[in-house]
Structure formats: C-alpha cells, structure tokens
Amino acid sequence: MFIGSLQTNPDTSVGGAFPSPANITGENYSNINNSIDLLKGLVNSGIFTGGVILFTVVFGLLVGYALAQMQFRGKGLVFGMMLLVQMIPFQLLLIPLYVMIVRDYGLADTYLGMILPFAINSTAVFVFRQYFMQLPSTLFEAARIDGASELRILWQIAIPLVRPAIVTAVLLTFIGPWNEFLWPFLVTKDQAIQPLAVSLANYISNIAATASNPFGAILAGACVLAAPAVALFIFFQRQFISTNIGSSVKG
Amino acid sequence: MSLRSVGGPRTGDTAGRAVDHRQAPRKRKNFLGPQPLGLLFSAPYVIYVLAVLAYPLGYAVYISFHQFFFTAPGVQVDRPFVGLDNYITVLSDPEVQRSFANIGIFLVINVPLTVGLSLVLANALNRVTRLKTFFRVAYYVPYVTASVAVVGVWLFLFQQNGLVNALLGPLAPNPSWLTNSWLAMPTVALYVTWKQLGFFILLYLAALQNIPDELYESASVDGGSKWVQFWNITVPGVRSASVLVTLLATITGANLFTEPYLLTGGGGPDGASTSPVFLMYQKGILQGNPDVAAALGVVLVIGVLLITLIQKRLVGGKED
Numbered sequence: 001m002f003i004g005s006l007q008t009n010p011d012t013s014v015g016g017a018f019p020s021p022a023n024i025t026g027e028n029y030s031n032i033n034n035s036i037d038l039l040k041g042l043v044n045s046g047i048f049t050g051g052v053i054l055f056t057v058v059f060g061l062l063v064g065y066a067l068a069q070m071q072f073r074g075k076g077l078v079f080g081m082m083l084l085v086q087m088i089p090f091q092l093l094l095i096p097l098y099v100m101i102v103r104d105y106g107l108a109d110t111y112l113g114m115i116l117p118f119a120i121n122s123t124a125v126f127v128f129r130q131y132f133m134q135l136p137s138t139l140f141e142a143a144r145i146d147g148a149s150e151l152r153i154l155w156q157i158a159i160p161l162v163r164p165a166i167v168t169a170v171l172l173t174f175i176g177p178w179n180e181f182l183w184p185f186l187v188t189k190d191q192a193i194q195p196l197a198v199s200l201a202n203y204i205s206n207i208a209a210t211a212s213n214p215f216g217a218i219l220a221g222a223c224v225l226a227a228p229a230v231a232l233f234i235f236f237q238r239q240f241i242s243t244n245i246g247s248s249v250k251g
Numbered sequence: 252m253s254l255r256s257v258g259g260p261r262t263g264d265t266a267g268r269a270v271d272h273r274q275a276p277r278k279r280k281n282f283l284g285p286q287p288l289g290l291l292f293s294a295p296y297v298i299y300v301l302a303v304l305a306y307p308l309g310y311a312v313y314i315s316f317h318q319f320f321f322t323a324p325g326v327q328v329d330r331p332f333v334g335l336d337n338y339i340t341v342l343s344d345p346e347v348q349r350s351f352a353n354i355g356i357f358l359v360i361n362v363p364l365t366v367g368l369s370l371v372l373a374n375a376l377n378r379v380t381r382l383k384t385f386f387r388v389a390y391y392v393p394y395v396t397a398s399v400a401v402v403g404v405w406l407f408l409f410q411q412n413g414l415v416n417a418l419l420g421p422l423a424p425n426p427s428w429l430t431n432s433w434l435a436m437p438t439v440a441l442y443v444t445w446k447q448l449g450f451f452i453l454l455y456l457a458a459l460q461n462i463p464d465e466l467y468e469s470a471s472v473d474g475g476s477k478w479v480q481f482w483n484i485t486v487p488g489v490r491s492a493s494v495l496v497t498l499l500a501t502i503t504g505a506n507l508f509t510e511p512y513l514l515t516g517g518g519g520p521d522g523a524s525t526s527p528v529f530l531m532y533q534k535g536i537l538q539g540n541p542d543v544a545a546a547l548g549v550v551l552v553i554g555v556l557l558i559t560l561i562q563k564r565l566v567g568g569k570e571d
Contacts, residue, residue: 072289222400
C-alpha cells in the first residue's frame with residue numbers, strides 16, 4: 001500500500017509490489033491533498049475519536065466505580081442494562097437515530113452529532129467495572145470512615161490504581177470511531193467537518209475516476225488514514241490484542 | 252483464558268455484596284442504600300442509554316408501523332398508522348430479496364472460509380515459536396486498519412488491469428471481478444474474510460491455550476497422526492470459539508455496508524452486491540422513505556436472530 005502510494009504510474013505487474021527507485025514520487029500525496037484536505041480530515045477524525053474516548057472514559061469511570069464499589073438502590077438494574085445494551089444491533093438504530101439527530105435536533109454537520117451514538121461504550125464500562133472489582137473494598141470503606149467524599153475517593157484512590165484500565169479502554173475505543181465510516185458519512189455533508197475515512201471514501205466513489213493516477217492518490221490517502229491506527233497498534237501490540245479478544249468474548 | 256476472566260464470577264459477586272451483613276442495619280435507614288451517590292454516578296450512563304439506545308429502539312418499531320417522512324424540525328404533521336404496509340413493501344421488493352440473497356452468498360463463502368482458515372492458521376501459529384510476534388502483527392494489521400483505507404488496495408488488485416488479472420493472464424474473468432455479477436459478491440466476501448482473519452486467528456489462539464497438552468501427548472502415544480489429533484482434539488476443543496466466530500461473522504454480514512459501497516460502487520453490477528444496510532441507506536435517507544427503511548431494519552434483525560438461534564442449535568447443542 002505504501003509502495004503504491006509512491007508510484008508515479010500504477011505498476012500492476014508482480015514487480016510493482018516492490019519499490020523501484022525510478023518510479024517513486026511524493027506527488028500522490030500532494031494530489032490527494034488538493035482534492036481532500038488531509039490535515040483537516042485527520043483533525044476531524046481526531047476530534048471525533050477524541051470526543052468518543054473522552055465521554056467513554058469520564059462517564060465509564062463514574063458508572064464503573066459505582067457498579068463495583070458502591071451500594072445503592074437500582075444497582076442491579078443498571079448492571080443488567082449494561083449487559084443488555086451490548087446486544088442492540090446498530091441496524092435497528094440507524095434510521096431512528098438519523099431522524100432524531102439529523103432531523104429533529106439539527107445536529108447534522110456537527111461533531112456532537114457524529115459522537116453521540118458512540119459516546120458511551122458499554123464494553124469499556126464493563127472493563128472499568130472489572131478493574132474496580134479487583135480492588136479490595138476495605139480500602140474504600142476506610143476512606144469513607146475518614147470522611148472522604150465519593151468523588152474524592154474515586155479521583156484520589158480508585159483512578160490512580162486502575163491506570164491500566166484506562167489505557168485498555170482508550171485502545172478499545174480508539175479503532176471504532178477512527179475507522180467508522182457509515183455513521184459520520186450519514187451525518188456530515190460538509191467537507192470541512194468530515195473525518196478522513198469519509199472524505200477518502202467520497203474521493204474513491206466520486207472523484208477518483210477523473211484523476212490522473214487515482215490509485216496512487218487513493219493509496220496515499222489510505223496510508224495517511226491507516227498510519228495512526230497501525231502505529232498505535234504496533235506500539236501497544238500486546239495490550240491491543242488481549243483487549244480486543246477479551247471484549248469480544250463478552251457474551 | 253480470557254473467555255473465563257471476563258465472563259466469570261460477576262453475578263455471584265454482585266449478589267454476595269448486596270447482602271453484606273455489616274451494612275444490613277444501615278440499609279434500613281437509608282432508602283437508597285449506603286452510598287446513594289452511586290445513583291448520581293450512574294445517572295449519565297443511564298440517561299445516555301435511555302436516550303440514545305432504548306428510545307430509538309422503540310422509535311424504530313414505531314416508524315416502521317407508520318407512514319413516516321422527513322420534515323423540518325418542529326413541524327407537526329400527521330403520521331398515520333399503516334399497520335404492516337411497510338413490511339409488505341419491504342418483503343415484496345425484489346431489490347430487498349436480492350440483497351438478502353447476497354448476504355446469503357456472503358455467509359456461505361465467508362463463514363466456512365473464516366472458520367477454516369483461522370483455525371488452521373491459529374493452529375500453525377501455535378506451533379511456531381520464533382517470529383510469533385511478526386505473524387501476529389502481520390495478521391492483525393488489516394483488522395486495525397480502516398476498511399476505507401484497505402479497500403483502496405483491493406481496488407488496485409482486482410481492477411480490470413490490476414495485479415490479480417495480470418497474474419492470471421488469459422484466465423482472468425471477463426467482465427472483471429468487481430463488475431461481474433457472479434463474482435462481485437464473492438469478491439466482497441473474500442475481502443471481508445481476509446480483513447477480519449487476524450482477529451479470528453487470535454480468538455482461536457486464545458481457545459487453543461485451553462486445550463490441555465496431555466490430550467495431545469496421550470494421542471501421540473496411542474499412535475494418532477497429526478491429522479487425527481487435529482480432528483479429534485483440536486476441533487472439538489475449540490468448539491465454543493467456533494460458535495462465537497460463526498456468530499460474529501453472521502453479524503458482520505448483516506452489517507455489511509462499507510465494503511460493497513466502495514468496492515462495487517454501491518451494490519453494482521445490477522444489484523449483485525447490494526446489502527440490506529445499503530438499501531436502508533438508499534431507501535431511508537436518499538429516497539426519503541424512513542418508514543420502509545426502518546421496517547427493513549426490523550426484518551434484518553429478526554433474520555439475524557433466527558440464524559443465530561439455528562446456529563446455536565446446530566453447533567452449540569452438543570456442548571452442554
């Protein structure tokens with residue numbers, strides 16, 4: 001993919017899969033950058049993904065802690081809800097969410113509209129709860145006797161102890177919105193706010209036919225889109241893999 | 252391993268904690284429990300689930316039973332109840348029937364291929380001791396990469412004068428892969444299989460760790476060949492993983508949108524690669540019939556549930 005992105009002319013022979021110095025150019029990157037603003041797209045993807053992660057982590061920590069270490073009425077109900085939510089298929093929500101978010105609330109072409117359906121990831125809540133459960137409850141009882149407020153206990157005792165859970169949740173949440181195509185594609189018509197995946201897809205389906213070296217440009221865009229996810233993956237490889245498997249086996 | 256660590260002890264634990272003896276007397280005093288603040292902590296999540304998941308779920312069913320069209324925000328219009336009309340429209344639409352048949356083709360190719368390939372590769376990977384990390388990364392990179400990005404590579408490979416056709420020479424299909432109404436959907440299925448393979452390989456790798464080595468040892472003492480061992484120990488040993496893989500592959504099939512949309516320019520040639528979700532987008536949002544699209548969504552989900560139940564019967568039945 002990377003090699004193809006550097007080629008002046010698409011080389012479709014087997015040899016084309018290997019780099020040849022004569023056929024290397026950075027032109028594809030500037031070509032695709034002229035059609036879709038790569039930096040802007042990356043920033044938009046970043047805001048979308050970052051927003052999802054922020055909501056997931058903040059609210060996930062709160063509810064995860066409450067479910068693991070606090071006794072209150074309705075706790076079982078909240079927990080049951082969390083398990084049920086993971087079974088809701090997105091196809092059912094597609095149309096009503098579109099009607100609500102785009103038509104009723106007028107959130108089309110806003111970051112909030114993009115983020116909303118993904119804002120709290122129940123799997124992440126589950127991860128947080130599991131980590132908080134591992135902490136001894138005596139620790140929290142002692143702090144309560146000393147008169148610390150729950151929020152302070154969470155902030156000063158619980159969160160520092162479950163840092164790995166936060167990394168896990170961030171990784172778990174990251175690939176979803178970063179690679180998500182369908183929903184932002186429905187919500188954004190304005191190019192200035194589209195995540196890179198959407199603008200690249202629009203390029204593939206609309207503009208590519210008229211470009212001089214469309215595949216070079218597509219592959220260049222693809223590299224830019226793939227780079228952050230792949231880099232993050234290679235960096236956190238071990239954690240990434242265990243996180244993903246653990247989260248899929250939630251049933 | 253992770254199968255157990257996630258799904259394991261939670262229910263018993265919660266129940267045990269609720270009847271903690273020391274807290275029993277305090278509980279009577281405080282109606283909301285010893286830490287009523289827990290309610291406040293859970294509130295954002297609960298409100299979110301109700302507003303963004305539960306309400307739309309009901310709304311979907313409501314839309315599907317009414318004549319529904321888009322209006323400007325705040326405009327009150329009459330949306331009469333039409334009973335099963337939308338469902339009849341959906342089920343009698345040849346395009347919809349075609350899209351479900353396409354998903355059928357997709358599943359018939361994707362599921363056995365995914366299960367077979369990932370099991371064999373996981374088994375191979377389990378024996379490799381060196382370069383393990385390299386193989387893991389190699390299989391997993393397509394999975395973490397955006398579909399939109401990798402689609403570019405496939406377009407490049409499978410276009411009329413792409414690498415694959417160049418290799419095949421005179422054997423290249425005509426019309427080419429993605430514009431051939433017989434080959435478009437299989438190519439999409441192949442793409443998805445390849446992209447998701449890494450994930451499923453790792454799932455099987457995890458399951459393989461749970462098979463005790465003694466089984467293999469006693470089998471080889473008894474003179475069972477590697478092949479016999481594979482069929483009689485490995486395959487039954489990872490059955491629960493197989494159920495999960497089949498289930499996840501089915502869900503992927505039902506959610507199919509990005510791949511046919513980009514690989515075949517939105518369901519071409521002549522509807523040979525349309526997916527139900529693509530039709531939901533087309534009918535609901537482009538053509539302004541959200542009621543029909545919502546009904547299609549309901550039908551699709553019911554279909555998935557039925558397939559899942561059948562799969563559980565077929566594969567999971569013997570398990571318990």
